[in-house]
Amino acid sequence: MTRRTSDPGSATRRPAPFRALAAVVLAGALAFTATACTKAGEQGGGPSFQGGSEAEEKPKASAAITAPAADAKDVPASAEIAFNSKDAVETAVEVKNAAGEAVKGAVTGAGTWLPEKALEYGTTYTATVTATGDDGKPATTTSTFTTMAKPGKQIRVTSFLGDGQTVGVGMPLIVKFSRAVPEDYRDDVQRRMTVRATPAQEGIWHWVSPTEVRYRPKTYWKANTKIFYKIQAGGLPMGGGWYGRSDLTVDIKTGPAVVMTVDNKTKKMTVKRDGKVIKTIPISLGKKSTPSSSGTMVVIEKLKKTVFNTMDDPNPANRYITDIEYAQRLTWGGEFIHAAPWSVASQGRTNVSHGCVNMSTANANWLFNQTRVGDPIQVKGTERKLENGNGWTDWNMSWDQYVKGSAIPAGETAATPSTEPTTEATTTG
Known part of the structure; x- marks a missing residue:
């Protein structure tokens, strides 16, 4: 937001064309106000400035929830809250169930809030987005929606590795699905797959087949790396009326290289x-x-x-x-x-x-x-x-070849919120 200034010399810090225009405007202004600004008895006295112009009125912030739609029914349990805000310096999202209990989650990108885990089936939730502007006044909007009943067609998600394992530095992270994931749904699935490594290392998911996806870093894992990965598939639509059965998390580490x-x-x-x-x-x-x-x-x-x-x-x-x-x-x-x-x-x-x-x-x-x-x-x-x-x-392919197996563009990150403090890996896709 552009603010006016009471400092007449501030015009000298503007670009040259603006300075020339400002000089003309200022000259006219001085000619108009000279009589009023001159003290009695003074001859040819210059103008005397008594403070600057008043500040512009600060714009008011506004917010809107774009999904799920207000009063929507049969919303997937994987639902995220899509919102937008205007003229906000701070935006907060809160989701509560019918009992008034807050749902853990976090903003994961521009205008998206994702719950930490799948929502409960057949449950009503209220989302509240609060945008606070430069004037310090909050603008609040709410939306209520109800999740779908538990589906009968569910896809199981499994990991080759389990919590607490120590693996070699060439180990790919292997995730399998009990049913083929159609190609046009794989990007949605992959955006719910997060890898966090300490120390952080660049890596990417690669679809080996419709039922298997793997992750490897650009180069071998560093020795003694802590790795956490999460597949937030619970309630996620996977095509043909099939939905992810549950979320999956795995905590492992690598040994010496x-x-x-x-x-x-x-x-x-x-x-x-x-x-x-x-x-x-x-x-x-x-x-x-x-x-x-x-x-x-x-x-x-x-x-x-x-x-x-x-x-x-x-x-x-x-x-x-x-x-x-x-x-x-x-x-x-x-x-x-x-x-x-x-x-x-x-x-x-x-x-x-x-x-x-x-x-x-x-x-x-x-x-x-x-x-x-x-x-x-x-x-x-x-x-x-x-x-x-x-x-x-996985390591028999070049990095460029491996990247081609990703369902989302290289450079786009998948982000799943977590309340645990971690060092997040750089995820190419």
Whole structure:
């Protein structure tokens, strides 16, 4: 708001064209007021200013609620309050149920208030928006609405990870839906998905399929990062009369940054922890007829003892049943890191495996005790490239490729209110 000033010299701080105009106006004003401002007996005396002009009247603030509509019925339990205000220096939103109890929530963007969790079904709520202007006087508007009855068609939302887990720095956050989410509803779902990391790191959600979405940061998670993610899907419309069953929250953290690199040329694995090499291990990869995949993978599962059974392989030469120790799965197609005492003589020299990363029992045991699910491994220089989707291949894509899997534009943030103090990650989408 522009205010007038009582300082005649203030005109000198304006742009040049304005100064010229002001001088003309001022000259006319002086000529008009000279007689009134001159003291009796003075000849040619200059004008004497007695204070400035009165301040403009300060505009009054106003506010309006645009959704849900007043007295609306059958409102989804995921409802947010959309509002606008004018000439307000401060705007507050309050939502109460029929009993007068306040609903926790927060303003999440320009003109949007989101409850901290899904509203109750079949319940009447009153939203109040108060806008306070420069004059200090509040303007208040209210709107009452009623949520829908609990729907019979609900989609369950689940997370691969659970509270309290410690994972590797390459671990993607994996969220699944019990029913396919139509493409034109995915942006609405994604806007209700929030990731907060301490320390903050840029990241994005990527739709792997209609029933699965994942999140990864731009680079590997930093060591010992605290991660909180929330999917506020309760009551959210997901197409075809289906609604989200409930909200979901998960609290995890990463461990040290353990990163493995395998080079087919040297037949060695280099293991780093927090950027420092802690061990170099001789390995044997897949022979030419069954090559290992080159690309970036992460540890999917760890099995101290298991049995490899490939008797359903169409090639008789690849059929076997073998007891295995210290197995760490890398792909759905059956590539593992594992102990292979039968190939120790070939490790560091030549490739003899069926696609796995073979190492001695002692080295496999040592490595098994260093890693976590989600630790990344990069294999370089083999005859076959890793196929995206064959495992958690989120890091096998460039950042630009990964961003294309988001349902909302890069740079747009999803914001879910929380009463807990956290350091929010920079969310690209």
